[in-house]
Amino acid sequence: MKALATWHDMMKTHSSEGLWDLIHPDCVFWSPVVHTPQRGREVTFAYLSAAQQVFNHEFHYVREVVQGNNAMLEFECVMDDITINGVDMITIEGEQIIDFKVMVRPLKGVNKVHEKMMAMLEKMHKAG
Secondary structure: OHHHHHHHHHHHHOOOOOHHHHEEEEEEEEOOOOOOOEEOHHHHHHHHHHHHHHOOOOOEEEEEEEEOOEEEEEEEEEEOOEEEEEEEEEEEEOOEEEEEEEEEEOHHHHHHHHHHHHHHHHHHHHHO
């Protein structure tokens, strides 16, 4: 899947260049800290752009399972000395991401992700 390779390249380079085009207009983003699905390219772009900023310290994928147009990418990173383990569950349609779900553990990690993501989204909102 070309779209998945593009996603990996963006995560390695911490770049959002090409991200808008990678996201399907009807994409649904499932956050580990927001209880409702976030619908649409604009909100998905905001979350994934913020995540590229927040999840940049020692972030790496440790496992990948691909079946058809679905990929499950297990990741690890460190935030403020908390080791975070999570999974990105990505569905591709027509070489665009149509569904992106993030699951994170442990609870300390979920709380840290929430804190950092909300701060980054607020910063991006003020800048934009």
